[in-house]
Amino acid sequence: THCSNILGTIKDVKRFADIVHRYPGAEILHKLQFENVNGVAFAPHRYIDVQELDVDYYVSSWYKVYGPHVSQLYVSQKCYERLSSIDHFFIPEDEHPYSVS
Numbered sequence: 001t002h003c004s005n006i007l008g009t010i011k012d013v014k015r016f017a018d019i020v021h022r023y024p025g026a027e028i029l030h031k032l033q034f035e036n037v038n039g040v041a042f043a044p045h046r047y048i049d050v051q052e053l054d055v056d057y058y059v060s061s062w063y064k065v066y067g068p069h070v071s072q073l074y075v076s077q078k079c080y081e082r083l084s085s086i087d088h089f090f091i092p093e094d095e096h097p098y099s100v101s
Contacts, residue, residue: 005041013037017054038065050074 003010039048039085043060050058058074075083 001041002037002039010042010046013053013055017056020055026090035056051078 001011002013037053037055037058039058039060042048044064047056048058048060055074056076056079060072062068062070062072
């Protein structure tokens with residue numbers, strides 16, 4: 001979590017990402033091999049530069065900024081390339097029709 005939604009404590013995500021990226025294949029979040037940051041409580045209050053933070057994944061939700069109940073997920077290019085498709089079975093694995101990359 002980037003920020004506590006109770007106390008407002010802001011975590012040093014950049015420092016955490018630097019530490020995680022020192023170790024290839026570091027296991028974070030119950031054996032998932034990436035570093036994930038939940039920005040739901042942080043996003044409405046600060047500018048987020050995911051490239052500066054050097055995060056692999058960053059999750060947020062629009063409802064926290066008076067939008068609909070829609071979430072968004074940033075995925076770094078290196079992680080995006082190794083993800084398998086979550087599309088329907090009739091969409092080929094090498095096609096990503098719902099991506100903005």
